[in-house]
Amino acid sequence: MIRFEHVSKRYPGGINALTDINFELVQGEMAFLTGHSGAGKSTLLRLILMLEQATRGQVLVEGRNLSRLSMRTAPRIRQRIGMIFQDHKLLRDKTVFDNVALPLMIAGLRYADIRKRVRAALDKVGLLQRERAWPLALSGGEQQRVGIARAIVGMPPVLLADEPTGNLDPELSASLFQLFRELNSLGVTVLIASHDLALIRRMGQRVLVLSGGSLIDDIPALEGGGAA
Protein backbone atom coordinates (compact mmCIF):
# COMPACT_ATOMS: atom_id res chain seq x y z
CA MET A 1 0.00 0.00 0.00
CA ILE A 2 2.81 2.37 1.00
CA ARG A 3 6.36 1.34 0.23
CA PHE A 4 9.64 3.21 0.66
CA GLU A 5 12.63 1.77 -1.20
CA HIS A 6 16.00 3.35 -0.38
CA VAL A 7 14.40 6.77 -0.06
CA SER A 8 16.53 9.80 0.71
CA LYS A 9 15.42 13.42 0.82
CA ARG A 10 17.81 16.33 0.75
CA TYR A 11 16.34 19.82 0.97
CA PRO A 12 17.86 22.70 -0.95
CA GLY A 13 20.60 24.05 1.26
CA GLY A 14 22.00 20.61 1.90
CA ILE A 15 19.93 19.29 4.81
CA ASN A 16 19.55 15.50 4.61
CA ALA A 17 16.08 15.10 6.11
CA LEU A 18 15.82 11.36 5.28
CA THR A 19 18.52 8.82 4.44
CA ASP A 20 17.94 5.42 2.83
CA ILE A 21 14.48 4.72 4.28
CA ASN A 22 13.00 1.27 3.65
CA PHE A 23 9.66 -0.01 4.93
CA GLU A 24 6.32 -1.24 3.73
CA LEU A 25 2.86 -0.69 5.17
CA VAL A 26 0.44 -3.22 3.76
CA GLN A 27 -3.20 -2.49 3.06
CA GLY A 28 -5.23 -2.29 6.27
CA GLU A 29 -2.16 -1.89 8.49
CA MET A 30 -1.76 0.76 11.18
CA ALA A 31 1.56 2.16 12.38
CA PHE A 32 3.01 5.05 14.32
CA LEU A 33 5.97 7.09 13.17
CA THR A 34 8.02 8.56 15.97
CA GLY A 35 11.33 10.29 16.62
CA HIS A 36 12.66 13.53 18.08
CA SER A 37 11.94 16.94 16.59
CA GLY A 38 13.65 17.22 13.21
CA ALA A 39 13.97 13.44 12.80
CA GLY A 40 12.14 13.59 9.47
CA LYS A 41 8.58 12.53 10.32
CA SER A 42 6.79 15.35 8.49
CA THR A 43 9.11 14.98 5.50
CA LEU A 44 8.24 11.29 5.23
CA LEU A 45 4.50 12.08 5.26
CA ARG A 46 5.00 14.90 2.75
CA LEU A 47 6.67 12.49 0.34
CA ILE A 48 3.61 10.20 0.48
CA LEU A 49 1.38 13.20 -0.28
CA MET A 50 3.61 14.32 -3.15
CA LEU A 51 4.18 17.62 -1.38
CA GLU A 52 7.89 16.82 -1.71
CA GLN A 53 9.82 14.57 -4.07
CA ALA A 54 12.43 12.03 -3.04
CA THR A 55 16.00 12.91 -3.96
CA ARG A 56 16.82 9.19 -4.23
CA GLY A 57 14.87 5.96 -4.12
CA GLN A 58 11.21 5.28 -4.71
CA VAL A 59 7.97 5.92 -2.87
CA LEU A 60 5.12 3.66 -3.94
CA VAL A 61 1.49 4.32 -3.00
CA GLU A 62 -1.07 1.71 -4.03
CA GLY A 63 1.53 0.30 -6.40
CA ARG A 64 2.17 3.63 -8.13
CA ASN A 65 5.73 4.84 -8.18
CA LEU A 66 5.39 8.52 -7.22
CA SER A 67 8.77 9.48 -8.66
CA ARG A 68 7.54 8.43 -12.09
CA LEU A 69 4.40 10.58 -11.88
CA SER A 70 4.26 14.22 -12.87
CA MET A 71 3.30 16.73 -10.19
CA ARG A 72 0.07 17.27 -12.15
CA THR A 73 -1.03 13.84 -10.91
CA ALA A 74 -0.61 14.90 -7.28
CA PRO A 75 -4.24 15.97 -6.72
CA ARG A 76 -5.43 12.55 -7.90
CA ILE A 77 -3.04 10.77 -5.53
CA ARG A 78 -4.11 13.06 -2.67
CA GLN A 79 -7.77 12.22 -3.25
CA ARG A 80 -6.89 8.69 -2.14
CA ILE A 81 -5.24 9.92 1.07
CA GLY A 82 -6.88 11.60 4.07
CA MET A 83 -4.50 13.96 5.86
CA ILE A 84 -4.88 15.24 9.40
CA PHE A 85 -2.74 18.16 10.55
CA GLN A 86 -1.85 19.21 14.07
CA ASP A 87 -3.47 22.62 13.66
CA HIS A 88 -6.43 21.10 11.78
CA LYS A 89 -6.55 24.02 9.32
CA LEU A 90 -10.30 24.63 9.61
CA LEU A 91 -11.85 27.59 7.82
CA ARG A 92 -13.20 29.90 10.52
CA ASP A 93 -15.85 31.52 8.34
CA LYS A 94 -17.44 28.19 7.42
CA THR A 95 -19.62 25.98 9.58
CA VAL A 96 -18.55 22.53 10.71
CA PHE A 97 -20.72 21.03 7.96
CA ASP A 98 -19.16 23.21 5.24
CA ASN A 99 -15.62 22.53 6.45
CA VAL A 100 -16.17 18.79 6.21
CA ALA A 101 -18.04 19.12 2.90
CA LEU A 102 -15.17 21.02 1.24
CA PRO A 103 -13.27 18.07 -0.30
CA LEU A 104 -16.50 16.66 -1.74
CA MET A 105 -17.51 20.04 -3.14
CA ILE A 106 -14.11 20.32 -4.81
CA ALA A 107 -14.61 16.81 -6.20
CA GLY A 108 -17.93 18.00 -7.67
CA LEU A 109 -20.34 15.61 -5.92
CA ARG A 110 -24.09 16.25 -5.91
CA TYR A 111 -25.41 18.04 -2.82
CA ALA A 112 -27.58 15.10 -1.75
CA ASP A 113 -24.51 12.83 -1.72
CA ILE A 114 -22.41 15.44 0.01
CA ARG A 115 -25.01 15.83 2.75
CA LYS A 116 -25.24 12.09 3.32
CA ARG A 117 -21.48 11.59 3.47
CA VAL A 118 -20.76 14.65 5.63
CA ARG A 119 -23.36 13.59 8.16
CA ALA A 120 -21.96 10.04 8.23
CA ALA A 121 -18.41 11.39 8.81
CA LEU A 122 -19.58 13.74 11.57
CA ASP A 123 -21.48 10.88 13.17
CA LYS A 124 -18.31 8.77 13.15
CA VAL A 125 -16.41 11.42 15.14
CA GLY A 126 -19.38 12.09 17.46
CA LEU A 127 -20.12 15.60 16.20
CA LEU A 128 -23.36 15.25 14.28
CA GLN A 129 -25.11 17.58 16.72
CA ARG A 130 -22.58 20.33 15.99
CA GLU A 131 -22.89 20.45 12.21
CA ARG A 132 -24.12 24.05 12.24
CA ALA A 133 -21.54 25.29 14.74
CA TRP A 134 -18.63 27.59 13.85
CA PRO A 135 -15.16 26.13 14.41
CA LEU A 136 -14.22 28.77 16.99
CA ALA A 137 -17.21 27.74 19.15
CA LEU A 138 -15.73 24.25 19.51
CA SER A 139 -13.12 22.95 21.94
CA GLY A 140 -9.65 22.02 20.68
CA GLY A 141 -10.54 18.33 20.73
CA GLU A 142 -13.78 18.93 18.83
CA GLN A 143 -11.98 21.02 16.22
CA GLN A 144 -9.47 18.22 15.78
CA ARG A 145 -12.33 15.76 15.29
CA VAL A 146 -13.81 18.04 12.61
CA GLY A 147 -10.40 17.83 10.89
CA ILE A 148 -10.62 14.05 11.07
CA ALA A 149 -14.17 14.05 9.66
CA ARG A 150 -12.90 16.17 6.75
CA ALA A 151 -10.03 13.74 6.18
CA ILE A 152 -12.30 10.67 6.11
CA VAL A 153 -15.33 12.12 4.32
CA GLY A 154 -14.04 11.06 0.91
CA MET A 155 -13.55 7.52 2.29
CA PRO A 156 -9.85 7.41 1.39
CA PRO A 157 -8.10 4.06 1.71
CA VAL A 158 -5.12 5.75 3.42
CA LEU A 159 -5.12 8.08 6.40
CA LEU A 160 -2.03 10.07 7.44
CA ALA A 161 -1.79 12.23 10.54
CA ASP A 162 1.00 14.61 11.57
CA GLU A 163 1.09 15.11 15.35
CA PRO A 164 -2.71 14.99 15.57
CA THR A 165 -2.76 15.17 19.37
CA GLY A 166 -0.21 18.01 19.67
CA ASN A 167 -2.38 20.37 21.69
CA LEU A 168 -4.76 17.93 23.32
CA ASP A 169 -4.88 16.64 26.88
CA PRO A 170 -4.02 12.96 27.54
CA GLU A 171 -7.63 11.82 27.70
CA LEU A 172 -8.60 13.44 24.39
CA SER A 173 -5.41 12.15 22.80
CA ALA A 174 -6.28 8.61 23.86
CA SER A 175 -9.80 8.90 22.45
CA LEU A 176 -8.43 10.24 19.15
CA PHE A 177 -6.01 7.34 18.86
CA GLN A 178 -8.91 5.02 19.61
CA LEU A 179 -10.83 6.59 16.73
CA PHE A 180 -7.88 5.92 14.41
CA ARG A 181 -7.94 2.33 15.53
CA GLU A 182 -11.66 2.08 14.74
CA LEU A 183 -11.08 3.49 11.26
CA ASN A 184 -8.24 1.03 10.81
CA SER A 185 -10.51 -1.84 11.80
CA LEU A 186 -12.79 -0.76 8.93
CA GLY A 187 -9.89 -1.42 6.56
CA VAL A 188 -8.24 2.01 6.33
CA THR A 189 -4.41 2.00 6.23
CA VAL A 190 -3.26 4.43 8.94
CA LEU A 191 0.12 6.11 9.56
CA ILE A 192 0.38 8.56 12.46
CA ALA A 193 3.41 10.73 13.23
CA SER A 194 3.57 11.40 16.95
CA HIS A 195 6.06 11.84 19.73
CA ASP A 196 3.60 10.87 22.45
CA LEU A 197 5.61 7.78 23.36
CA ALA A 198 3.55 6.76 26.38
CA LEU A 199 0.35 6.72 24.35
CA ILE A 200 1.99 5.00 21.39
CA ARG A 201 3.22 2.22 23.66
CA ARG A 202 -0.24 1.70 25.11
CA MET A 203 -1.72 1.33 21.62
CA GLY A 204 0.41 -1.75 20.95
CA GLN A 205 0.66 -1.00 17.22
CA ARG A 206 3.67 -1.17 14.92
CA VAL A 207 6.11 1.70 15.54
CA LEU A 208 8.62 3.08 13.03
CA VAL A 209 11.36 5.06 14.78
CA LEU A 210 13.26 7.81 12.97
CA SER A 211 16.44 9.40 14.25
CA GLY A 212 18.41 12.02 12.34
CA GLY A 213 16.62 11.01 9.12
CA SER A 214 17.34 7.28 9.45
CA LEU A 215 14.88 4.54 10.30
CA ILE A 216 16.55 3.08 13.39
CA ASP A 217 13.82 0.72 14.56
CA ASP A 218 10.66 -0.99 13.32
CA ILE A 219 8.81 -2.42 16.32
CA PRO A 220 6.09 -4.89 15.38
CA ALA A 221 2.55 -4.63 16.76
CA LEU A 222 1.74 -6.52 19.93
CA GLU A 223 -0.39 -9.54 19.33
CA GLY A 224 -4.03 -8.65 19.94
CA GLY A 225 -3.21 -4.89 20.07
CA GLY A 226 -2.70 -2.74 23.14
CA ALA A 227 -4.92 -1.22 25.80
CA ALA A 228 -5.19 2.50 25.00
Ligand SMILES: Nc1ncnc2c1ncn2[C@@H]1O[C@H](COP(=O)(O)OP(=O)(O)OP(=O)(O)O)[C@@H](O)[C@H]1O
Ligand atom coordinates in the same frame (compact mmCIF):
# COMPACT_ATOMS: atom_id res chain seq x y z
N1 LIG B 1 11.28 22.96 3.50
C1 LIG B 1 12.42 22.68 4.13
N2 LIG B 1 13.60 23.21 3.69
C2 LIG B 1 14.76 22.92 4.30
N3 LIG B 1 14.88 22.09 5.35
C3 LIG B 1 13.75 21.53 5.82
C4 LIG B 1 12.47 21.79 5.25
N4 LIG B 1 11.53 21.09 5.94
C5 LIG B 1 12.20 20.43 6.89
N5 LIG B 1 13.52 20.67 6.83
C6 LIG B 1 14.56 20.09 7.70
O1 LIG B 1 14.52 18.68 7.54
C7 LIG B 1 14.71 18.02 8.79
C8 LIG B 1 13.51 17.12 9.09
O2 LIG B 1 12.36 17.94 9.33
P1 LIG B 1 10.89 17.36 9.58
O3 LIG B 1 9.97 18.52 9.69
O4 LIG B 1 10.61 16.32 8.57
O5 LIG B 1 11.08 16.65 11.00
P2 LIG B 1 10.00 16.21 12.07
O6 LIG B 1 10.49 14.92 12.63
O7 LIG B 1 8.65 16.23 11.47
O8 LIG B 1 10.12 17.35 13.18
P3 LIG B 1 8.97 17.95 14.17
O9 LIG B 1 8.61 16.83 15.13
O10 LIG B 1 9.69 19.09 14.84
O11 LIG B 1 7.83 18.39 13.30
C9 LIG B 1 14.95 19.12 9.81
O12 LIG B 1 16.33 19.29 9.95
C10 LIG B 1 14.30 20.33 9.18
O13 LIG B 1 14.91 21.50 9.63
